[in-house]
Amino acid sequence: MQIPAFGDTLTTYLVIAALLFGIGFYGLVQRRTLIGMLIAGELILAGASINFMAFNRFLAPDPTVGQIFTLFIMGIAAAEAAIALSIIIAVYRNYRTIDAEDVAELKG
Amino acid sequence: MVSLFSAEGLSSLVFVFIVITTVIGAVIATHSERLIRAVTGLAICFIGVAGLYYYLNSPFVALMEMLIYVGAVCVTIVFAVMLADPNPEREAGKGSVFTGPLSFALGFILFWGLSALALKTAWQGPATRVNDGSLEEVGKSLLTHYSMAFELISVVLLLAIIGALVLARQGRTPTGGE
Structure with a gap:
């Protein structure tokens, strides 16, 4: 039985990253609660990180750059998640809901 | 092509x-009605992404992915879900035009365009x-070339x-003493 060596080609990783990005974008548009949007945003960041790591493994002359960039993306994403979640809790405290369509006081 | 029963085939x-695992986790994360299940799907997806990093010759980044995303970010989101106590998503009908088929079409167009770009380019x-x-x-x-960014982060x-x-x-508890 023969099987292609999937894990050794650049395009496999790029297609997986595009799939994660597409699913994340779909979730970001379709979700109505703020936490659901945050989860979809994390998926988009994961897709971007996979892209960086794939290019780093197959195309970069200096194979440390992509790893360091991915580590920085992780740090920024952790900070973003902490801030966004505390904002969501503050919104919940004032509005008693985290539905994005009910938090519309500034809507004209 | 490699034989299925060699080391390369098994890998x-x-x-x-x-x-x-990654794709199923991502689908659970965007499609489940209850947010706590979405967080679980996100954790499954990140475990899969850590496996991908392992296949990309970076066990350290894979370990960090498990530690930071599965261990910290997902747990933080679980805490927020418990504190904010969200209702399950309401039935369709009240939503804007973007919920439903249009959002799926947008996501699919993005996926199709990006993967066509990846497949058609001759990477050197x-x-x-x-x-x-x-x-x-x-x-x-x-610690040498990127030390400034390291400190800034x-x-x-x-x-x-x-x-x-x-x-x-x-x-x-609401502020202002309701």
Whole structure:
């Protein structure tokens, strides 16, 4: 039985990253609660990180750059998640809901 | 093509399993009605992404992915779900035009365009490599060439922690004494 060596080609990783990005974008548009949007945003960041790591493994002359960039993306994403979640809790405290369509006081 | 029962074939099989785990986790994360299940799907997806990083010759980044995303970010989101107590998503009908088929079409167009771009480009490998990308090299360049960004990200994380504490200090009781 023969099987292609999937894990050794650049395009496999790029297609997986595009799939994660597409699913994340779909979730970001379709979700109505703020936490659901945050989860979809994390998926988009994961897709971007996979892209960086794939290019780093197959195309970069200096194979440390992509790893360091991915580590920085992780740090920024952790900070973003902490801030966004505390904002969501503050919104919940004032509005008693985290539905994005009910938090519309500034809507004209 | 490699034989299924050689070492490369088995590793290729495990790779397919990891990819399926990632995609199923992502679908659960965007499609489940209850947010706590979405967080679980996100954790499954990140475990799969860590496996992909392992296949990309970076066990250190895979470990960090497990530690930071599965261990910290998902647990933080679970705490927020418990504190904010969200209702299950309401029935369709009240939503805007973007919920439903249009959002699926948008996501699919993005996926299709990006993967067509990836498949049609003739990628050229590097002429030479300056190092092997091991953990030792990563540490060296993190403390020499990227030390400024390294310090700045510490400051960003410190500010994020303090800001999160200031914003969410009072828990779920409303301010102003209702």
